[in-house]
Amino acid sequence: MRLLLNQTPIEVANPSADVTLLQWLRECQYLTATKEGCAVGDCGACTVMIGRLVNDGIVYQSVNACIALLGSLNACHVVTLDGLQAEPLHPVQQAMVDCHASQCGFCSPGFVMSLLVWWLNTPVQELTTPADFASHRHGVELALSGNLCRCTGYQPILLAADQLAPVDRSTDPLFSALGGYSYCLDTLRAMSTEQHHGRLNAYQRPQDLNQLALAYAAMPEARLVAGATDLALDITQGLKSFEHLIDIKSVAQLQAIDEHSGGLTIGAAVSLSQLETYCQAKLPCMTALLGRFASRQVRNRGTLVGNIANSSPIADTPPLLLVLDAQLILQRGQNQRTLALADFYLDYKKTALEAGEFIHSVILPLPTVPQQVFVEKVSKRAEDDISSTCVALSVTLNNGVIAQINIACGGMAAIPKMASHTQSQLLGQAIDPSLLAQVPQWLAQDYHPIDDMRASADYRQQVTANLIVGFLKQAMA
Template sequence: MIRFCLNGNWIEEHDIDPNWTVLRYLRTNKRQLAAKEGCAGGDCGACSILIGQQSNTGSFEYQAINGCITLLGSLHGKFVVTVEGLKEAEQLHPVQQAMVEKHGSQCGFCTPGIVSALTALHFNRLHNQQGPVTDHDIHIALSGNLCRCTGYRSIMDAAHAMFDYPAPTEHSVINRSAVMQFDPKSNTQAHTSYLEKDGRHLYVPQSEQELQQLLEKYPDAKLWAGGTDLGLEITQQFKQFDRIISLHQISSLKAVTHSQKEIRIGAMLTYSESESVLAKSFPSFVQLIERIGSRQIRNLGTLGGNVANGSPIGDTPPVFFALNARLVLSSINGEREMTIQDFYHGYKQTDLKKGEYLKAIAIPKLSAQQSLHVFKVSKRKDDDISAVLLAAVIEHEGEVITDARIACGGMAATPLHAVKTQQALIGKPYTLSSFEQASDVIVQDYSPIKDVRATKEYRLQVAKNLIIKTGLECLGGL
C-alpha cells in the first residue's frame, strides 16, 4: 500500500499496476483530466503537476514535475496538487486569474501545465519572502512548458501579474498550515510500502537496510531513481517491469557531507537540489545543471541516476571524470569505492554487480591552482540533448600548465578522457597558443559517430573549438 495526499484528500492505494505513471492514474482512476499527455517523454510540460514536500532546509515547498514519466509509487508520503485543486469555491487562484485576465490561453491544451509551473514559482516566492520575479526566473520556471498557439508574451505578462492578486491565506489544498496537518494514519509505515497487481510489484523501501534486503532477494529488480530516462521505456517503448524498487523515500541517499578535501553527495540528490550544494565550489557545473532538461526534469532527475544509467550522452559523467570523482557502491555485503572512469565498461555497461546500488559520489574540491570549465553544445539552450559536452580541469603553477584532465560526452560509447590532448597541455606554457596547439590533438582521442544530432566532423570541430575556449576562459579572454 502507498499513501499520498491528492488535492487535500489522503488516499491509500494498493491494487494498482506498479508500472502506472502518475498521469495515467490521475486521468484513468481519478478522472482528473486537466493534466494531459502530449509527448509522453517529459518535454512538453502538458502533464505538469505539483508535488509538495519538505525541502533540505526544513521549509515546505512545491515543485512542478512531469506526471507522464513519474511512477505512481513515487508519490508515497507526498502532497499532490493538480489545477483542479487550486480553485477555492468560486475564487480562482492568483495564477489562474492572471492567466485569464492577461489572455494567457488560446486552445488551452498546455494551460494546466503552465499554471502548475507558475503556481510552484508563486508559492515558493511568497513563502520564502523573496522579491519580485524577473524574466529569467519565469523563463526557468516555464522552460519545460511548450505552448504552440498562445505565444509566450501574454503568459509572461500573467507570470508578472500573478503577484498583484491577493494570495489565498487559508487555501485548503496548498496553504502551508493546511498541508502540514498530516492525517493520523499517514505516519510512515515501519515496513516497506508497495504496490502489487497481476504479478508485478513495486517496493518503496524506507532505509538502505530495507533496500539491501530487497536487492538480495530480487537482484534483477529495476532501481527507480528520478525515472527521467527509465520512464521513457514505459511510456514510449511500452515495456512493463515485473519488479521495481523506488528509491525516493531513503533519506540517507540524499545526504550531503562536506570536508576540507571533498563534497560527498548522495546519489538520490536531484539536479535542482544539487544546485545550491555545488554553487560555491563548482559554479560552472551548476551552469551546466541549469541546462539539463527543464525545471520539471531537474526536480525529478538525480545525479546518481545520470551516472548509473550509463548513457554516453549523460551530461554529468564527463564533469565527474574531469573532477576525478569517486563512486561509493553499496550492497548487503558492504561498501566499495572506485574512480568513475573505472565504472564504465561499454555502452550502457557499468561495474555495478547484482544486488549493488550507487550510494554516493565523492567529488574532490579544487585547489587554488585548479579551475573547472564545462561547455555543452546543443541545438537548443534548454531541454535538449548535447551533441558534445566537454569538461576540463586545468592546473597551473605560475606560467606552466602542470596538470589537465579533459573529458567529453557524446563522442564515444562511454564518456572518455582526452588522454593525448591532456598530455599535449601538461608542461606547456600557460598561454592561449598552448591550448590552440593541443586542440589539434583531439582527433587522436575520439572517433565519434554520426547521428541525428551531429556528424563526426562536426563533433570533432566542436571539441577542438572547446579546447581553445577553455584556454580563453582560463586566461580571462571570455
C-alpha cells in the same frame, strides 16, 4: 500506499510498478485537466504540483506526471489543476486570462501548475528596478523551462507572471491550509509504513540503507529507480513492463549532501534541483550546467546518480565529474567499495556495477585555487535539450605552464570519456598559439564521434576543439 489528491486522502492498494501518475489521474481518478502531450517529460502539458514532507513542513515542486511513477508518491500531496478553485478563478489562472496567455489551451494546464509552484515558492516582488525585473524574469524562465507552447507564444505567459509577482501569496487557500495538509501527510506516512512492513510489493520503497541492501540482494533482478526520468521512458516509449521496482528515494542515508575536507559526498537520492541549489556557492559551474540540464520538472525528480548509472554517452554531468576525479561508493549487501568514475564506464551502456550492487553516493572533490574548472554544454536549444557535445576541463597553471590538466567529453564516444592523448600532449607545456593550434589533431586521436540528428561528427570535433582552446585561453587570462 496512501496519498493526498487535491483535498482527498486516497489509498491505492499495491499499485503495479509501472503505472504513471498521469495514467492513474486520467484513467482511474477521471481527473482529465492534466494533459498528455508527449509522454516523455518534454512538453510540460502534464505538469502537476507535488508536495513532500521535509522536516516539519511541505515542499512543493513541479513534476511531469507522465514520467512520475505512482508508486513513488506515497505520503505526497498531489495537486492538479482540477484541485484549484473554480469560482473565482485562482490568481494564476486569472493572470493567464488577463494577459491572453492561452489560445488552443492544451499547454495551459501545465503552465498554470508551473506558475503556481513558482508563485508559491517565491517571495512577493514589487519589480520596481530593472535589476528586480531581470532577476524575476530569470526565475520565471527557469520555472517554465519545461513547458512548451506552440501557439500563444511565451510573451503573454511571461506577462502573466509579471502580474503575479506582487500578489500576496497568503491569499491562496493552499497557503492557509498548509498546516492541515502537513498533519495529513504525516498521518498517511505513518499508516503506509506500517502497512508495507514485510510485504513484497511490486513497487518497493525501502526506508533505510539496510532495507535497501537486503531488498536488492534478495532480488537482484529487480530494477532500481530514483527519479524515473530515464527509466519511465522505457515504460512510456519502450512499452516495457517492470514486475518489481525498488525505489531508493526514501532511503534516509542517501538523501543528503555532506561536505568534508576537500569535497562533497552526494547521496544517491539527492535530486538535481537539490544539487543545483547546493552548488551555487561551492561549485558554481555545476549550478550553471544544471541550469541547462533538462527542465525544472525533470531536475526536481532526477538525480545525479541516475544520470551516472544510466550510462548514456550524452549524459551531462559525467564530463564535469570526470575532470574533478569523482569517485563512486558502490554497495552490495553490507559491503562497500570505492571506484573511480573513470573506471565505471566499460562500454556503451555497460558499467562496472555487479549484480545486486548499487551506487550509494558520489565523492566529488572540490577545486582549490589555483585549479580552474570549465564546462560547456552545446545543444540546439538552450533549455530542455540533449547535448551535441558537453566539454569539461580542469587545469592548474604554474607561470603559464600546464601543471595539471583533465579533459572529458560527453557526446564524443560511446561513453563519457577523458581525452587522455590530448591531456598528455598539453601537460608540462606553456600555453601559446602554436600549442593551441595542435589541439584539433590531438583530439582526433581521442575521439571518433558519430553523425546523428543532433550534430555531425565534423561539427562535434570542431566545436569540442574550439571549446578546449577557449577554456585554456580563459585560464591564461
